[in-house]
Amino acid sequence: MSHSHDKQDSCCGNKTHEHKHEIGREDSDEHEHDHGGDPSSFKTYLPAIVTLSLLLIGIAFDTIFKVEAFKVVRLYWYIVAYLPVGVPVLQEVWETFKAKDFFTEFSLMSVATIGAFAIGEYPEGVTVMLFYTIGELFQMAAVNQAKRNISALLDVRADVASVLRKGQYESINPSKVEIGETIQIKAGEKIPLDGEMLSEKSSFNTAALTGESKPKTIGKGENVLAGMLNLDKVIEIKVTKVFADSALSRILEMVQNATTRKAKTELFIRKFAKIYTPIVFFLALALVTVPILILGNEYHFQTWLYRSLVFLVISCPCALVISIPLGYFGGIGAASSNGILFKGSNFLDLITKLNTVVLDKTGTLTQGVFKVQKVESNIDQIDFVALLVAVEAKSTHPIAKAIVEYAGGSEVYPAENIEEIAGMGLKGMVNGRAVLAGNVKLLEKFKIEFDSKVAAIEESIVVVAIDGKYVGYILIADEIKEDAADAIKQLYANGVKQVVMLSGDKTSIVKKVAGVLGIDSYFGDLLPEGKVAKLEEIKKDKTKVIAFVGDGINDTPVLAISDIGIAMGAMGSDAAIETADVVIQTDQPSKIATAIKIGKATKNVVIQNIVLAFAVKALVLVLGAGGLATMWEAVFADVGVAFLAILNAVRIQKMKF
Structure with a gap:
């Protein structure tokens, strides 16, 4: 969904932009001394x-x-x-x-x-x-x-998964578990596969993935990752990724490469x-x-x-x-122990020259976990929410998920012909009625009249029109990450001269967040291509070494053209993680400064x-x-x-x- 916010979409890692500052690879046939032998033998x-x-x-x-x-x-x-x-x-x-070679x-x-x-x-x-x-x-x-x-830091993969099959749990190799199956994890056991929490809640040790020793509480419906250690009670998880695609397997492959x-x-x-x-x-x-x-x-x-x-x-x-x-x-090892993955030693070098950091907002500086705060409609509220949910259920956007969660996760009406309009929202047919859901630009595009007070609302909203008429809106709120303000201070303290925030959200919201965090330069109301254009504009100054930090699929092009692409890995999209040069497993923006210090x-x-x-x-x-x-x-x-x-x-x- 595309609403008015920023997530529209040794002698001693694969990327989609191999040409980028590729300093060079040593030919595989170059002779190196093989240190062979087991040092413990x-x-x-x-x-x-x-x-x-x-x-x-x-x-x-x-x-x-x-x-x-x-x-x-x-x-x-x-x-x-x-x-x-x-x-x-x-x-x-x-x-x-x-x-x-003589x-x-x-x-x-x-x-x-x-x-x-x-x-x-x-x-x-x-x-x-x-x-x-x-x-x-x-x-x-x-x-x-x-x-x-x-x-030792990363290879904490579980050897066995307890899978529910034919009404009872059986222990099998995690690589043989399929997406959608239910697995059980007892207290003290490692999570074998990425999945969605089916139990109410539990505490997890995430140190193997993030370097953080503080336990993390995860509730029903939230994501849990392979490698986490279950601390509390017996829990059940619905598998969302096969073993080879789990976050932990991906991390190990990145470090190896x-x-x-x-x-x-x-x-x-x-x-x-x-x-x-x-x-x-x-x-x-x-x-x-x-x-x-x-x-x-x-x-x-x-x-x-x-x-x-x-x-x-x-x-x-x-x-x-x-x-x-x-x-x-x-x-690279020190960075891994701090929950930061460098995809090459060339990026360890390059990050020391960093003087400009461009940040996405939602999911990077804010939690990216939206909650419905208010529902305003001029039709029956239950019917209003049901029609909206039918459209939003087809989207993976955080705001869409928040609306579906608010409605209890069930679709009352069938939806068809759902179409995404980039940077604006969604349209589709629900129970024979034409539904539009997105930002005010969506209504303006279809020349639908609405209350001017709606356009003045600073918070994130989803406005709704049914059969060509405005019927109301839902107010959504996101929270700034607790270490975001400190992260900006640390960036300046570590030699970064300019910090810029780019967002698809309304400029008024972006301005508010920038003021709280101490960011001087910010741009809102940007479509994905708008972010690319802004970064290319910043890149015209050849003295700047630029890092872009993001986590969404729509951040992929910007990650690719930056000097250093940094992805928020715990909650970030696979595409962003694949494209980035550095992955922050903790989703903490303060780790950007830590990465600079390690470099x-x-x-x-x-x-x-x-x-x-x-x-x-x-x-x-x-x-x-x-x-x-x-x-x-x-x-x-x-x-x-x-x-x-x-x-x-x-x-x-x-x-x-």
């Missing part, structure tokens, strides 16, 4: 443990006990120590070489460690590969921990690493060969080879290639990691080239920095927003 760590044990024994025989007999088997001992950690990396080198961290580490063996530095060769492997294990553990954190959309920084680092790695390889080669021309007879091959090997170890880009994607993954925190961590890695590597590279840094400093510059960067990236998920 002892077998994963066994190669490093074996190598470490053999290395320590070898060093003890070499330097502490100085066993003469050990010198005979020394080379073979360190080769055996090298193999458990070295063979997997050498296999990676072979795979990358087959893919014609300059990777695997080839750098292999050349450096084999070179160390070539000049007799066996313990250092083993140590470099061991610490490289330990660094990889830390990276694997960090990535898996990030994934587990998100899974989020890592496919890379931030500009991630893409830059990957491209940079591809250029940087061969450059340092050839610099290391120059470090061995060029001194021959300068030093002549004083040139000592082993000394300069050692320096070049140190140079290679330092130059490994692991800290950047792993910690930066992990930082963004951590940001900024993620960006700060990523920048810190880049500065840390470059600063330490640059310093040790200079020292290594000058012969002032050994393999031990090189190991710290590579593995140590990578480890510190990983810890910093994981920190995002522990932050409070």
Whole structure:
């Protein structure tokens, strides 16, 4: 229904507007290091443990006990120590070489460690590969921990649904339950499927979906979502969506797909690493060969080879290639725990530049739950409501639902030829009578006379005409969300320069809501295409990075053309959620500011990691080239920095927003 309001209609989500600020996707055939292995399995760590044990024994025989007999088997001992950690990396080198990718961290580490063996530095060769492997294990553990954190927050799907069939309840897999069937959920059980509440009411823990710990009371006729935890009593629910289409399944799919959309920084680092790695390889080669021309007879091959090997170890880009994607993954995880779903790390980046927020009104800043406040008619009121309900029952609009609910949910008269008139309302035939129901523009369109006082009413109303004559109206009220005013304040506090409200509702109502919330710029009486036109007008200023926030089907075009589309997910339409770049599961407008904070925190961590890695590597590279840094400093510059960067990236998920 279209009334006079705004709801007319890792190295470590599908959208309908894939072209929009698509920063780019990494080709699926690009080689990435598979961190494979179960981080909880002892077998994963066994190669490093074996190598470490053999290395320590070898060093003890070499330097502490100085066993003469050990010198005979020394080379073979360190080769055996090298193999458990070295063979997997050498296999990676072979795979990358087959893919014609010659300059990777695997080839750098292999050349450096084999070179160390070539000049007799066996313990250092083993140590470099061991610490490289330990660094990889830390990276694997960090990535898996990030994934587990998100899974723990979201994957709370019930394994069994108790379905009413043939007069009794039977337990079956939720994927086999059909729409319209009745399911029973006991106290303490998870909701297995989205549905409509049949019982009077119950309290639910919605933390898995929204991040909110406060229980939510849901009454008869209201929606309940898969993943909620029933706290009170045994309840019954009528299933409205199949398992695969449930809110929870959709969320899990969004988070799973989020890592496919890379931030500009991630893409830059990957491209940079591809250029940087061969450059340092050839610099290391120059470090061995060029001194021959300068030093002549004083040139000592082993000394300069050692320096070049140190140079290679330092130059490994692991800290950047792993910690930066992990930082963004951590940001996506932190957002998920706050009931905010980013469909890609590119949007985490973009939201930090946000300076203009355009908001829908109903369902975004207001509850979108309408109640009939007053009925005025010049015919029998029961007949008036019955005729109106017959038309409104064909609409899914919140106002239509409020009218049907007010009438007790039953249709007295049959309706036919129902037609929606965009931005105005509905018309149809009810019990042989022509009924018009909508805003005053609908009556004006059909040149129907009505009391001028009706047009002056500020609240949302549905005016009704029967057989070409005005017969009355119903007054509808909506409430502003309790955190809406605070949300506007937080937006300004987090760098947003302009907040605009667009609505299909009357300008007088929009002005009133804007005044209460502290919004300076607002536009009412907008049809869906009017919202698009307004946003395009705002977009003409190229300095503006714009987010549109909405929840209805008719918000889909505006979500698509904004720089960042943000959908209210708990009550929002599937189309809006599908089109949006960010989904707020709690339906709280204050979460927009939280999303900005998480984006900024993620960006700060990523920048810190880049500065840390470059600063330490640059310093040790200079020292290594000058012969002032050994393999031990090189190991710290590579593995140590990578480890510190990983810890910093994981920190995002522990932050409070």
